[in-house]
Amino acid sequence: MSETQRKLTTIFAADVQDYTRMMGEDEEGTLAMLKHYRDAMSRLITSHGGRVVNTWGDGLLADFPSVVEAVRAAIDVQNELAGKNAARPMDGRMLFRIGINLGDVIVEGEDIYGDGVNIAARLQTSAPAGGIVISNTVYDQVRNKVAVGFDFLGALEMKNVADAVPSYVVRIGDIGIQPQEPTASPDRTVEMPAPRPAPAPPPRGRLRKLAGILAVIGAMLVVINIATWEGEFWAVWPLLAFAFVAAMIWVRMQDRFDQRIAALAVVGVGIVVINMLTWHGIFWAIWPLLGLSVAAGIRWAMRD
Structure with a gap:
């Protein structure tokens, strides 16, 4: 039996906000939209050097050798999906939440496991619909390399994770979470202009x-x-x-x-x-x- 392999990688986790409600209202339409949106997401992930590890239900897990490219891919994903959603009625839009973490993971075949993956998944659940939340390990690598702003969310308590994880929401368009004042790192908030989204076209x-x-x-x-x-x-x-x-x-x-x-x-x-x-x-x-x-x-x- 081969020894367990480990690697340091950037984990990208995404899922759909209100997926259960959408399935209850229109199963076939929701599945078709999910496939269309996930195909676009996979294309952008690949174009930034990432790899889709797994998909399940409404979720997607990917990893990247580059932290910067992982964040850039997430921004491109949310911007492209926002464009697709703009032509849809408000209650028919499919909004993904994305969490990104840099951590050490266990590798078995094509799959990855461990706390690094769990943290990315927990960050994803903390993200606003159509938004991105990153851990402090990611923030430290990208804060001066990606032309967006970051709002400090505080140290997030996570189930089955021993220590709270300092986290940041990526400021893209009007997406954001009410930030908390940082208690230990006042220099963590980066004030950089973010592009404003184009106004949504008429229905x-x-x-x-x-x-x-x-x-x-x-x-x-x-x-x-x-x-x-x-x-x-x-x-x-x-x-x-x-x-x-x-x-x-x-x-x-x-x-x-x-x-x-x-x-x-x-x-x-x-x-x-x-x-x-x-x-x-x-x-x-x-x-x-x-x-x-x-x-x-x-x-x-x-x-x-």
């Missing part, structure tokens, strides 16, 4: 209704144009405006691709259509298309 139901209203108005304009025909199809211009608005609504309803790049593409198509409708032998749209292409390329290069 999909409202967007669909708006698109339907535009379609009805457009049809009425065509009828009026035909009924008062004087040799000019003037309705093409309001129809073009309505089509542009409808395309932008469609872009706002998507979470499968970058919405800003898609919006630039819609603008480009609109410019080409205007060029064709006012054709005088010059394809002037090439110049704004070039500018839009540069903007889209910069956005693509700077994506998370």
